[in-house]
Amino acid sequence: xxxxxxxxxxxxxxxxxxxxxxxxxxxxxxxxxxxxxxxxxxxxxxxxxxxxxxxxxxxxxxxxxxxxxxxxxxxxxxxxxxxxxxxxxxxxxxxxxxxxxxxxxxxxxxxxxxxxxxxxxxxxxxxxxxxxxxxxxxxxxxxxxxxxxxxxxxxxxxxxxxxxxxxxxxxxxxxxxxxxxxxxxxxxxxxxxxxxxxxxxxxxxxxxxxxxxxxxxxxxxxxxxxxxxxxxxxxxxxxxxxxxxxxxxxxxxxxxxxxxxxxxxxxxxxxxxxxxxxxxxxxxxxxxxxxxxxxxxxxxxxxxxxxxxxxxxxxxxxxxxxxxxxxxxxxxxxxxxxxxxxxxxxxxxxxxxxxxxxxxxxxxxxxxxxxxxxxxxxxxxxxxxxxxxxxxxxxxxxxxxxxxxxxxxxxxxxxxxxxxxxxxxxxxxxxxxxxxxxxxxxx
Numbered sequence: 001x002x003x004x005x006x007x008x009x010x011x012x013x014x015x016x017x018x019x020x021x022x023x024x025x026x027x028x029x030x031x032x033x034x035x036x037x038x039x040x041x042x043x044x045x046x047x048x049x050x051x052x053x054x055x056x057x058x059x060x061x062x063x064x065x066x067x068x069x070x071x072x073x074x075x076x077x078x079x080x081x082x083x084x085x086x087x088x089x090x091x092x093x094x095x096x097x098x099x100x101x102x103x104x105x106x107x108x109x110x111x112x113x114x115x116x117x118x119x120x121x122x123x124x125x126x127x128x129x130x131x132x133x134x135x136x137x138x139x140x141x142x143x144x145x146x147x148x149x150x151x152x153x154x155x156x157x158x159x160x161x162x163x164x165x166x167x168x169x170x171x172x173x174x175x176x177x178x179x180x181x182x183x184x185x186x187x188x189x190x191x192x193x194x195x196x197x198x199x200x201x202x203x204x205x206x207x208x209x210x211x212x213x214x215x216x217x218x219x220x221x222x223x224x225x226x227x228x229x230x231x232x233x234x235x236x237x238x239x240x241x242x243x244x245x246x247x248x249x250x251x252x253x254x255x256x257x258x259x260x261x262x263x264x265x266x267x268x269x270x271x272x273x274x275x276x277x278x279x280x281x282x283x284x285x286x287x288x289x290x291x292x293x294x295x296x297x298x299x300x301x302x303x304x305x306x307x308x309x310x311x312x313x314x315x316x317x318x319x320x321x322x323x324x325x326x327x328x329x330x331x332x333x334x335x336x337x338x339x340x341x342x343x344x345x346x347x348x349x350x351x352x353x354x355x356x357x358x359x360x361x362x363x364x365x366x367x368x369x370x371x372x373x374x375x376x377x378x379x380x381x382x383x384x385x386x387x388x389x390x391x392x393x394x395x396x397x398x399x400x401x402x403x404x405x406x407x408x409x410x411x412x413x414x415x416x417x418x419x420x421x422x423x424x425x426x427x428x429x430x431x432x433x434x435x436x437x438x439x440x441x442x443x
Contacts, residue, residue, distance in 0.1 A: 002188040004201035005041040008068035009050040011250045015234045019202045021267045022231040024081040032383040034313040041084040075251040088187045096186045097178040101158045109219040113149035117159035124215040131207035181212035199225035233275040262286040268344040297388040300374040305382030407438040
């Protein structure tokens, strides 16, 4: 898998968090299914936006990039997104990008102008395939070229000539720097080779970025990715969330106010290609779902399946080891939903059905079967990277005494006293639940 990573010039926003979570879930599911996954995600550490931020702050571009990249990894760690196996940086791949551009020039599909080198998209027969538009249709919608040397307004820069006070590198076409679209071609084919399995990113990368990546690979006579996967927008009142629109919320804002797992659950509740609305209401709804999962972990004293890292290769092994036929069906249904274009909403609905079933079975006194159902729900949460936290907390002496008194009242069927103690505990700020071993008290 090659997933387009961040351009590091600012703090990551919720849209960045969504694509990171979507492809983390896909990666974890493939690992859970027993596949070996080589996961590459680049870091664009030289770009117009980085240069502009550096100029506005009066600091070097590498300082802007270094600061923003540190903020990126801090947010990813908080979201429990697995670190990529490889994180190639643009500045470390310039020499390879120059080689790619030189090959395109020698193949006569790229040409030099006064300000750089451009790819001739007319020389790529299937240009527009990812965008689902023909070359003629794209031409109609293209902006008028301000560079008179360009053969077509759709032709895009492979190499940009050096400008004063900007980072640059030597090349056969003079000092300058590579265009953004060449970066991922050099990295993905250089690291993963021709015809690698999956190329991912957010939907706004379909055109022109991924279309232009694919065009360069084809113009080189190389085979691009076999599957292109794109996640949908994050929206605010129906508008795409983005820095350019000024309506973005940083991940820091969300993570400072809510359980980071709530954003993962919110992302899972929508199909990856559909837009999601992130509001205080939708995040609170996700936190309510987390509370149900955590309550299950407390009630059944479940071990965290992610304690030692991703859940590896459980799909085949676990199905054969489950005794309960209904659980086997639920387990296989989870895999079927995830195999169906990563249908996480349906997979998640199945998990919450297992939660309901486990609690009902326990209430009916069927402890053995209820534990098996609960354990399966936890394992499937692990396949999605959704950690369960029982929230065990050491109780102060008075709270522990009240919990014991309530257990005695319930054992003696003194329901009025049991309810009175429950209300007193709640008034003290505790959440009170009934578990198989007695009263559970937590914050």
